[in-house]
Amino acid sequence: MTADLANEATDHTQGMERLLQAVQDLSLARSLADVQAIVRTSARELTGCDGASFVLRDNGYCYYADEDAIAPLWKGSRFPMDSCVSGWAMNHRESVVIPDIYNDERVPTDAYRPTFVKSMVMVPIRKLDPIGAIGNYWAFTRQPTDQEVFLLQALADSTSIAMENVALYSELEQRVRDRTLELEKANEEIHKLLITDELTGLNNRRGFYLRTEAALQAAHRQGSTCVLVFLDVDGLKTVNDEQGHDIGDGLLADVAAVLQSTLRQSDVLARVGGDEFCAFIIDPDCNTVRLRERICEGFDRFNDAHDRPYTLSASIGMVQVPVHTAETETVDELLARADELMYEEKKGKPDSRRPA
Template sequence: MASAIPQARFDYTQAMEFLLQVVQDISLARDLPRLMEIVRHAARTLTGADGATFVLRDGDQCYYAEEDAIAPLWKGSRFPMRTCISGWVMMNRAPVIIEDIFADARIPIEAYRPTFVRSLAMVPIRAKDPVGAIGNYWARLYRPDPLQMKILQALADTTSVALENVQLYNTLENRVLERTKELEKANEEIRQLSLTDELTGLNNRRGFSLLACQLLRTTKRSGQANWLLFADVDGLKRVNDGMGHEAGDRLICAAARALRDTFREQDILARIGGDEFVVFGVGECAAAEARDRLQTSIDRHNAYRGNGPELSMSFGIAQSKADVSLDALISQADSAMYTAKRGRPEHLYAGAAEPMQQGAMLPDQRASR
């Protein structure tokens, strides 16, 4: 901030030098509070006043937004423009000097009586369609000379430009923020699309691999058991060929709902192929219990399927506490699922699900039993 000028007598040249420093400070202001802070201090310093206010037009009211004074004035207050001297200045687009506030009918005396003010000078911020005013106040009878008023008006004109710059800067900043949010949202949507199956809303193969591998590493460190279920929809090709791909898509979505209804929120569900689904979870998995829950979900769908295809799924499960890879678990569960599928009548593309297979034991489990 520019340093203050001596106030023993008004020196126009020195005041102009000070104003130039103030203009530089104003040019760096990027928000309204900082701009008002600079202007209120400069207005008081330039004229040797005992107080200065920064007034903004707010509809048909005058808002005393900021002040710098020897005692409180009206900061934070709003007054109707028609009853306020700052309102008079804005409505008449002209500066005003009132040497004695008690002798001027434009002054609302009751508002001024509690204050130190005896004299004032006020200038509009922007001569055409003013957006505010800058007021200077003295605790004694005082009449600023024309040069002081010229300096004060120059400060107000500079403030007018600065207000427009702040508004433009804030508009641009808001646009940047909005654009950034839009980009972040778009990136999140892209990320979700890259990890999520568009048809079912489950994880896709990539999403499943990322989440399941992370969870598998956790179970290895803690020594927890884990399990993986592999399932596919029976007879999907027959449905697509005989009833159309839209019916096939509905059947796939029904299978996804059945899996969601059966397994826990913390289990990782995914569609990893056209009719293939996997579920990965932590802890011991009671195959018979899981089978019954899944069958109940499938039966619920079939009871309300209307004219749509009946849902039937084949599935197998693998369990292990060993240090095995996710691919190994998938392979074991996939093998168990095909064991179940081979026992199904080939002409059926729908029907009640076969009992869930326990799945082939992993090598380390076979050795331990």
Template sequence: MRGQTISKYAAQIEDLIVIVQKLSLARNLETVMNIVKQSARQLTQSDGATFILRDGENCHYVDEDAIAPLWKGRRFPLRICIGGWTMNNRQSAIIYDIAQDSRIPYEAYEPTFVKSLLTAPIRQIDPIGAIGIYWSDYHQPSSEEIKLLQALADSTAIAMENVQLYSELEERVKQRTTQLQVMNEHLREEIIERHKAEEEVRQLSLTDELTQLSNRRGFNFLAQRELDNAHRRSYYSTLFFIDLDGLKPTNDTYGHELGDQMIKDAAHILKQTFRETDIIARLGGDEFAILTAAEEDDHSQEIGDRLLDNITNFNSRSQQHYQVSFSIGQVTYNPNSDESLDSLLVRGDQAMYLHKKNKKRIEREDTK
């Protein structure tokens, strides 16, 4: 008989080890309670088990597993509750006959199946709850059952502390993750703003402030890229090297403010004439350059006619003290050559001066 008892207790200890392992993996209170209420009945072969938590000056019967309803969800004052007595006295309550024990509020037990019970505090120093087990027949809890229930309660205390620590750690991780997300968002915004600022600086360094056309640096950058593309894809490009006639006399006679307006009007005419895909630039002073791609047909004549029409239309409507006119040098880039951009610009400049020279010769002849 004693051998059977020892064998049974050894089996219960093995069950307890498995239960403790399950509790160690629990990450929330609900999981802990489910394990405890089922395990308490399993270990003691009882008819019911309750999970009780201290709630201020009350016992809160949070959960239960029993053959019939007990007190799940109800609260009782600590001073009249056996769970409260267990917590206040930090020890197990062992009751063979609830009707004969003054600690039991009989009116709360009378509607239930309970005849005998055993409770154990969850955490023996400053208990936070208790586990109760109940029998429908009179039962004297054995020392082994008392030890098993207390061991389960002690393991429950550790599991609940782990849940609290895990919850706090998870909350800190969430907070830190949120902080990192906010920091990353701020960093992303800063990077975007920096890129915008860098782009603005780049645009300022590549753009003529007066006309908002590309400046010489911008033209060199874009034109070189266009010539490289033309060379790879074997299409011709046309460079228009343009000098704004009469800028110096306008500056000398009417001042630089009107001269600046003349430059802006010239830029506007050029933007009207050429395509958005063409590279239009003010190289400085009265000099402009336009590089056009001619992947299909040569549009040089069409461009020249359109430019002349735009100049004529502007001058006919203008109320300014000047008339816009251009001296133009037009040269072609051969993709099969190794000509550099600088060489192309030199040829364009020479062609422009030849055009200017011929215009002046014609003007002199007309005045004779």
């Protein structure tokens, strides 16, 4: 008798130590898969059973999410809550001890007959509003002890806390992801505002420099010729003085629209000053004469198709950048050269372009 008591004390101590280890492992779990892996292993080790299952409550069904057993049980299967032992444990919020599955009406014997199971114990995960159940199974008829049921229920109670922590951790992770995405979008928006001209939606001077510097490097790598175009809109001051700045803003917006429709989407286009626009074009076959014609034709088509209180036109300076100088010339140098050429053209025009 003394030896039996000593063995029971030893089993109790070992069971509590294994339970403590499981509780510690569950406290570190960060996903439901982690919880399932810990529970399916710990449940078997706590009772020395031949199989263990991890069951989740799922909209009126018992979902057998995971298992660890000497032979397949029901992993991946769903059964109605009122037709399986795990459902009974959850519905009644208490453990179920079944020494002989063929002598208990709560057991759906047809589902158990193909398996090795002869005896079992099922405990709910969280007795108040259970969210699942843990089952232990034996391949022979036996009476699970009170100690085994206690240990299994203690594991289930710890599992419920771990699952709540996982849900909270997942929610916090999602909040962090959402917040990070919001910050990224905000930063993108701020960056866009920093490099975008508010009136026309084109690049501003800062954006033009950033994109053109990168395009110059790309042109050098690709061995491509490029062209910098500098445009000064004709007659903006007259329109502003005689018709108001709202009309003048409309003129600038129309110029931007014509340039966007005339040039390619890959070209760098910007409003770099009050009435000044620039374009940087990488094109090995770019012909500056034809490019000038295309821009002027774009203005003419717009003027013919739209009834505006002004006529679109611009003085244009173009600098072609040979491939061997694409790396050495700066954007400032190219702008200065193009500005000079534009000014030379502008000097040959009347002092002002009167509104139509």
